[in-house]
Amino acid sequence: MSTTRRGTPDFILLFLTIALVGFGLVMVFSASYSITYKEDPLLYTKKQAIFAALGIAVMFVVMNIPFATLKKWFVPFFLFTFLLLVLVLIFGEEANGARSWFRYGPIGLQPTELAKIGLLAYLATIIPKKGEKFREFKNGLLPVLIVVGAVCFLIVLQNDLGSMMIVFATACVVIMIGGARFSHLFALAGAAAVVAGGAIIRELFFNDNGQKSHHIRRLTSFLDPWKDAQGDGYHLIQSWYALGHGGLSGAGFGRSIQKLHYLPYAHNDFIFAVIGEELGFIGASIFLLVYLLFLWRALLVALRCQDLSGTLMGAGIVMLFFLQALVNLGGVTGAIPITGVTLPFISYGGSSLLSSMFAVGILLCISRENNKLEKQKSDGLSAVTS
Numbered sequence: 001m002s003t004t005r006r007g008t009p010d011f012i013l014l015f016l017t018i019a020l021v022g023f024g025l026v027m028v029f030s031a032s033y034s035i036t037y038k039e040d041p042l043l044y045t046k047k048q049a050i051f052a053a054l055g056i057a058v059m060f061v062v063m064n065i066p067f068a069t070l071k072k073w074f075v076p077f078f079l080f081t082f083l084l085l086v087l088v089l090i091f092g093e094e095a096n097g098a099r100s101w102f103r104y105g106p107i108g109l110q111p112t113e114l115a116k117i118g119l120l121a122y123l124a125t126i127i128p129k130k131g132e133k134f135r136e137f138k139n140g141l142l143p144v145l146i147v148v149g150a151v152c153f154l155i156v157l158q159n160d161l162g163s164m165m166i167v168f169a170t171a172c173v174v175i176m177i178g179g180a181r182f183s184h185l186f187a188l189a190g191a192a193a194v195v196a197g198g199a200i201i202r203e204l205f206f207n208d209n210g211q212k213s214h215h216i217r218r219l220t221s222f223l224d225p226w227k228d229a230q231g232d233g234y235h236l237i238q239s240w241y242a243l244g245h246g247g248l249s250g251a252g253f254g255r256s257i258q259k260l261h262y263l264p265y266a267h268n269d270f271i272f273a274v275i276g277e278e279l280g281f282i283g284a285s286i287f288l289l290v291y292l293l294f295l296w297r298a299l300l301v302a303l304r305c306q307d308l309s310g311t312l313m314g315a316g317i318v319m320l321f322f323l324q325a326l327v328n329l330g331g332v333t334g335a336i337p338i339t340g341v342t343l344p345f346i347s348y349g350g351s352s353l354l355s356s357m358f359a360v361g362i363l364l365c366i367s368r369e370n371n372k373l374e375k376q377k378s379d380g381l382s383a384v385t386s
Contacts, residue, residue, distance in 0.1 A: 008368065059358065248282060321359075
């Protein structure tokens with residue numbers, strides 16, 4: 001089938017995606033080679049390059065599937081990711097206090113990354129099917145909220161509160177765009193605030209071992225990292241050192257000091273601190289501008305879609321990328337507590353990169369549908385006027 005009949009993809013979005021992935025590979029190399037220089041300086045870079053290649057292949061496959069065909073697989077894909085969330089609690093491996101990984105030798109898979117896209121696929125399918133009934137609470141909104149709550153609950157059981165908050169917030173935005181009544185949403189927001197407040201109050205008490213909970217320690221270290229500079233506040237302080245050392249123009253590519261075993265997870269959660277140290281305020285600002293351009297272009301693709309499922313899916317993906325980047329950058333700069341969320345396309349991590357590229361493939365698929373319809377309208381108008 002020709003690209004004229006199928007519609008051309010959004011080449012600006014495609015170019016920006018490839019540029020971000022390429023920049024991420026470069027920064028993963030810079031941030032990680034000192035960690036494994038005795039074994040293999042390119043260890044993490046090679047792994048990330050493999051996942052980048054797989055991700056690009058997935059992106060091109062998905063973008064070439066007609067959107068009408070792709071929509072048929074949304075619900076099965078959601079059910080698959082939901083099953084993975086259940087299985088990881090039974091067979092998963094615990095890392096950094098969270099049981100959220102499947103591992104087979106050197107290969108790891110984090111089901112939550114796929115479940116983020118899976119839940120969006122479910123919402124993009126069920127909300128248009130409900131139509132006006134979605135504005136009702138009992139028969140429209142409530143069943144959807146039960147599914148969203150179940151997904152969030154399974155993520156909480158993995159002890160991954162950062163991802164849970166992002167998933168919940170993204171789902172709320174999609175539900176709002178889908179036409180839910182604001183009165184229902186405000187009431188639910190109030191209920192969620194009460195539950196969250198109760199959970200925080202409970203966490204403020206000591207556990208059986210006389211130790212403050214992990215989440216409360218993160219909150220207090222965010223408020224005053226210097227109080228425990230060698231403990232819970234260490235990550236944030238080292239990130240500040242990196243950003244401060246970068247100054248206006250940066251220390252130069254590859255010349256970060258903090259990545260030399262001072263800054264934990266320099267190639268992962270704190271890769272933006274390395275960007276700031278090596279490229280400075282100017283380089284970091286240019287990177288953020290490119291990232292914002294990517295988000296804006298992706299949002300345009302979603303808004304141009306005449307299919308409500310495509311609009312909801314596209315807008316959800318954009319919000320997902322935006323919130324993940326916001327939470328990551330907020331933690332690195334000390335604007336919000338550190339949650340351990342990666343920076344999409346940039347941070348080291350195969351599951352995150354693959355799911356991100358899969359999501360971009362869906363956006364490009366939607367863009368092809370948009371361009372096909374616009375081409376048909378243009379051809380029809382030309383035929384009438386000729």
